[in-house]
Amino acid sequence: MNNTPEIKFESPTFAKRIKGMLGVDFYRLFNTPLFYIFLAIAAIIPAMVSAMTTMLGPDGNQITLYTNVWQIIASSRTLYVIEGIADYANMNMVFIFGGIMVSIFIGHDYKSGYVKQLFTTHAKKEDYMISKTIVCAFAMACMCVTYFIGGTVGGLLVQYDTAVNVGSLLIAIFGKIIMSVGWASLYTFLNVIFRRYFGVSVASSFFFGTGILIIGAAAIVEGLNLPTGFLNIFLYGASVNANLSSNIGSLITCIVVSGAWAVIYNIAGTHILNKCDVY
Amino acid sequence: MNAVEIKNLSKNFGPKQAVCGLDMTVPMGAIYGFIGENGSGKSTTEKMICGLIPTSGGSIKLYGKEYTDEDVRAKMGVLIEAPGCFAGLTVFDNMMLQAENLGIANAEQEVIKVLKMVRMEGSAGNKYKNCSLGMKQRVGIAMALLGAPTLLVLDEPLNGLDADGMRIMREVFTDIIKDGKRSIIISSHLLGELQKVATHYGIIRHGKMIAQMTADELDASCRTYVAIQSAEMNKTKILLGCKYSRVEEDEAGYLRVYDMTTPEEIVSYLYQNGICVTEIKTDKIGLEEYYIDLMNGGKR
Numbered sequence: 001m002n003n004t005p006e007i008k009f010e011s012p013t014f015a016k017r018i019k020g021m022l023g024v025d026f027y028r029l030f031n032t033p034l035f036y037i038f039l040a041i042a043a044i045i046p047a048m049v050s051a052m053t054t055m056l057g058p059d060g061n062q063i064t065l066y067t068n069v070w071q072i073i074a075s076s077r078t079l080y081v082i083e084g085i086a087d088y089a090n091m092n093m094v095f096i097f098g099g100i101m102v103s104i105f106i107g108h109d110y111k112s113g114y115v116k117q118l119f120t121t122h123a124k125k126e127d128y129m130i131s132k133t134i135v136c137a138f139a140m141a142c143m144c145v146t147y148f149i150g151g152t153v154g155g156l157l158v159q160y161d162t163a164v165n166v167g168s169l170l171i172a173i174f175g176k177i178i179m180s181v182g183w184a185s186l187y188t189f190l191n192v193i194f195r196r197y198f199g200v201s202v203a204s205s206f207f208f209g210t211g212i213l214i215i216g217a218a219a220i221v222e223g224l225n226l227p228t229g230f231l232n233i234f235l236y237g238a239s240v241n242a243n244l245s246s247n248i249g250s251l252i253t254c255i256v257v258s259g260a261w262a263v264i265y266n267i268a269g270t271h272i273l274n275k276c277d278v279y
Numbered sequence: 280m281n282a283v284e285i286k287n288l289s290k291n292f293g294p295k296q297a298v299c300g301l302d303m304t305v306p307m308g309a310i311y312g313f314i315g316e317n318g319s320g321k322s323t324t325e326k327m328i329c330g331l332i333p334t335s336g337g338s339i340k341l342y343g344k345e346y347t348d349e350d351v352r353a354k355m356g357v358l359i360e361a362p363g364c365f366a367g368l369t370v371f372d373n374m375m376l377q378a379e380n381l382g383i384a385n386a387e388q389e390v391i392k393v394l395k396m397v398r399m400e401g402s403a404g405n406k407y408k409n410c411s412l413g414m415k416q417r418v419g420i421a422m423a424l425l426g427a428p429t430l431l432v433l434d435e436p437l438n439g440l441d442a443d444g445m446r447i448m449r450e451v452f453t454d455i456i457k458d459g460k461r462s463i464i465i466s467s468h469l470l471g472e473l474q475k476v477a478t479h480y481g482i483i484r485h486g487k488m489i490a491q492m493t494a495d496e497l498d499a500s501c502r503t504y505v506a507i508q509s510a511e512m513n514k515t516k517i518l519l520g521c522k523y524s525r526v527e528e529d530e531a532g533y534l535r536v537y538d539m540t541t542p543e544e545i546v547s548y549l550y551q552n553g554i555c556v557t558e559i560k561t562d563k564i565g566l567e568e569y570y571i572d573l574m575n576g577g578k579r
Contacts, residue, residue, distance in 0.1 A: 009348075011350045011352070012353065017382065020379045020382045024376045027372075111361075112365055113360055114365070116329070116361070116363060117363035117380070119329075119330065119331055120355050120432075121355055121380070123349035124349060274333075277331065277333070
């Protein structure tokens with residue numbers, strides 16, 4: 001007679017697994033002061049930049065960064081290469097704040113030993129990548145909203161012109177919110193690579209978040225009088241392409257580019273998690 | 280069917296071989312005491328069992344299935360190094376998050392039940408960062424117990440626990456394996472405590488399993504000795520050393536004679552030489568001494 005006790009093993013379905021993970025990550029997001037601090041930063045920075053225009057420069061003249069409220073949200077046209085702080089200081093900065101926040105958020109996963117618990121019981125690493133991408137993209141989308149509020153209030157207080165093509169403005173805002181997905185997957189991927197080195201994770205997120213590589217590449221391409229449109233296939237390129245002269249094509253570009261990079265980074269991140277040690 | 284069946288397992292970290300050709304068998308319903316020096320490969324082996332680090336060679340089977348099988352892995356509990364709690368959240372919230380991750384139905388009741396098992400229900404509202412080391416350890420064990428796992432892997436679970444905490448954990452571990460289906464792997468340096476609960480042992484050295492045995496086999500392997508105290512210990516030691524091949528003084532101040540002899544024979548011998556024995560007893564060496572002996576090349 002066989003005395004071996006019967007054991008039934010049954011793992012949760014994908015839907016149940018991802019629901020559980022999202023539940024945990026969203027709970028953590030809403031219960032960490034970090035999220036609210038970054039929401040506040042995203043609101044205060046554009047307001048501060050607007051306020052700078054009320055100050056006098058070294059030559060005694062008033063600083064003029066913008067002429068229109070909505071330029072704080074997005075540039076007037078596609079500017080891969082920036083000529084001044086005004087060209088750069090728009091809603092794209094959210095992706096830098098977001099990068100730092102994501103690094104800290106994921107860093108806690110490793111520091112606390114949470115990933116050891118998680119990856120022991122969750123054999124499928126793609127769940128982790130998907131959950132982190134969704135939650136971090138949501139956090140960045142929220143930052144876009146607070147940035148919009150801060151920028152608009154600041155711009156109105158310094159009495160900028162408010163004339164705008166509403167359709168383009170909405171496309172610019174939604175385009176950047178959609179780009180949050182791609183950026184979040186990039187940051188999750190970077191943090192998976194540099195999981196052992198928290199400082200490097202933060203620094204790399206900041207580095208890539210500034211778009212410095214694309215700005216540099218664009219400067220070379222423009223210098224050679226070559227077409228710059230292909231830069232839109234990159235996250236930074238598509239992000240600056242969502243601006244105050246955008247059309248529906250820009251929005252589609254944002255959806256395709258953000259979605260494609262999210263898939264690529266999720267696959268690459270899953271592969272790394274499967275092949276590498278969990279610390 | 281065994282809970283864990285490892286064959287010829289190896290793991291390299293660059294040129295360093297952390298585990299080499301390790302065989303390990305954990306039967307169902309066993310509390311497996313996994314013992315070894317620091318850096319011997321215990322944690323690396325445990326992490327491979329948990330799928331946290333990929334293997335470099337060999338095979339790991341959990342309940343007859345590959346260790347990567349998601350169905351088996353979904354029924355594991357683990358405490359390796361850190362318990363996976365977030366410092367700013369309460370103990371209860373941390374437990375609830377883990378319950379949610381595991382997809383446990385009636386999560387709240389399950390969390391309360393497990394917290395009661397480790398006697399932490401009164402501290403459920405404390406923030407994790409404000410918990411003492413012992414409390415954190417209890418929370419870590421509670422996290423591992425959530426969802427009634429069939430295989431528990433606990434790395435140094437007794438560290439930081441007070442005497443009462445250790446007693447409670449012994450009760451918890453013993454209770455878990457009662458049904459004969461669930462198994463526990465415990466690595467610990469507190470060998471005295473481990474000996475009170477373990478049903479099986481595995482001793483690892485330099486990444487290789489050097490001994491595997493049941494508690495009964497260990498008991499049979501542990502030698503008997505005669506411990507003596509007298510009014511003149513120095514003289515007694517010299518006299519015993521003349522007659523017996525192995526005489527050592529232990530931490531409690533007894534002279535131990537490991538040769539095959541009887542207390543009567545020793546008392547008689549010492550009496551003839553003018554020594555009055557004040558105390559004499561026979562005892563067996565424990566796991567700790569057995570382990571030390573094994574590490575020293577099986578001296579005893």
